[in-house]
Amino acid sequence: MSERSTIRDVAAHAGVAVKTVSRVLNGHPYVSADTRDRVEAAMKALDFRPSVAARILSGAKSNQVALIYDNHSPYYMFQIQKGCWDECHERGIRLLAQPVDVDDPDVGEQVRGLVTETHVDGIILSSPVTDCEPVLKMLDQLDIPFVRISPGTNHALTSSVFMDDAQAADDMTTHLINAGHRRIGFIKGHKNHMASEDRLFGYRRALDRAGIGFEPRLVREGEFDFDSGVRAARQLLDLPQPPTAIFASNDDMGAGVLAVAHDRDIDVPSELSVAGFDDTTLSRTVWPPLTTIHQPMAELARTATEILINGGDITHRRLPHQLIERASVAPLRRDIP
Amino acid sequence: MSERSTIRDVAAHAGVAVKTVSRVLNGHPYVSADTRDRVEAAMKALDFRPSVAARILSGAKSNQVALIYDNHSPYYMFQIQKGCWDECHERGIRLLAQPVDVDDPDVGEQVRGLVTETHVDGIILSSPVTDCEPVLKMLDQLDIPFVRISPGTNHALTSSVFMDDAQAADDMTTHLINAGHRRIGFIKGHKNHMASEDRLFGYRRALDRAGIGFEPRLVREGEFDFDSGVRAARQLLDLPQPPTAIFASNDDMGAGVLAVAHDRDIDVPSELSVAGFDDTTLSRTVWPPLTTIHQPMAELARTATEILINGGDITHRRLPHQLIERASVAPLRRDIP
DNA sequence: CGCCGATATGTCAAGCGGTGTCATATTGAT
């Protein structure tokens, strides 16, 4: 029932040369409308699908791009994949999603394998692979186009899409300051992730502008996951002068802060304000829902894919973020010093 | 710098015939250990990667398998992808993750495109694509091996891996009954998802066994997402005789129940017990952490992949579930009727 | 000791399903 039909079958069916079918397939000029129609009809009739393998072998583009990622939060990856996939789907491009381990010394070779074996036309790098030296170097050596989503370093070297993490953190911090908070805790993200530094920078900038002294004790290391949020929150709330608000630099850690507060019977937001970052569905799923920064992850991914497919010069695109007010932040109570 | 080396280069470098290299590559018998070593050394030295395209084209296996999925929760997909990927990685197989829309009338054609274009050797179907007729039919027609993860129908027809959803729901319901609860609310999952019915069945069976009458009012429709959990919980708690425990058939909906409880100042678990299902990270992220059923998603995916790659006869494998006790369930308070 | 089958390797040619190059045919405009 299912002998796959080849370009030759189509040619025969349409009464033209194989080459002509190929021309139609690739949208070449110099094919009469009439012929084109007949060929297309034949393709439809035979349910013809060009073999990617054959195409690649004969030196043409593969019409495939790869998304390389390392384990971030499920939410993040879900959105990133979705963005890339939507764009690819629209353009009839196949997407290969390829996880790697940025700490694996062999990661460069893995990428080389991916590229040489699959002949992808281009690559999308998502954080934190965006700043993985071995991968960057290999890609450069392989001379294959790629776009980075939210890169942390060497911004100018390659095409990229990103949001203004520093400004977003600044916005959120300012939001907390405006609510009357002065002792604002901050939970950093994973070191691998460059945006972590940017967010910290924005936090400090907002503090400075408001004339609030920076206190290192109020900043704790986190790793972007729930458990590290819990640990950091405990440390912060154990301080002799605990913060009245905690800004976790992503939602997962924000959820960790909420858990600690619940555990200690500290009411959020009346006794402690909590802010997250990313606007993942998690921020709406916890209680109280987190005030957070909307990071347009799917849109970033989609834009990156678009830039990659369009090709051309190095392009940079900044997408806007947005502060989402929910119930986890409230004005500082007067009775709390 | 990066002229890709071919099988001929390797042959020359190792001082053997191309055919011999091919033999090594494909693990044929009748190659001496000595020769094999030399060839492998040459491959390493030249950083040779066989072109998948050329391989496919000449009729060999592609060493690629595809995972077809439709948008489930990010957690679910994350785990499923991880399971498949880990197994593939170990075996040196490439994994193509391919989202589809099960409600798209064209879904069969999409799958055909995937198969004929990429020449994958086999396919893994994750819920709810496992029960998508057009896809099943197409795969059958294409005569390509596939394995289903947690299929709902026609269990016997194809290889599959699954857990005992009915028994798991039975276990949880019994757990609640043992805690003294008699009015136990149940929130169903999405209709597309066959496991929904199984879980409801288990719930009823446990009730029956305990001699507790089934009350249709205590069962509400949900769609496996947070918002539907919220809606269902509101309905249940608005009942003149509200349940003292609510069993949501996944964690997201369980989180919805918690949110409603928080909102209404109903203490969990002292005033209301809540149970989830799946043991996603979400269940540990909310407050209080959810008592839930551990569904071994990554393990299911990994096993499915293993079965697919090993080939052979139709195989079925049931993986064990586990009831995870956390803080959201407590014995019924005596003062609550 | 010669012969045979098992083991090990090589040569060669034919594809797999497309695309590139170059040649050729047709057309319309000058």
Next chain:
DNA sequence: ATCAATATGACACCGCTTGACATATCGGCG
């Protein structure tokens, strides 16, 4: 009539596998 633009075809080739066949080595076995 001539030339460039337009339209189509013939054919080699991409990198690898495979099958048919040809050798060559080696360890028994009769």
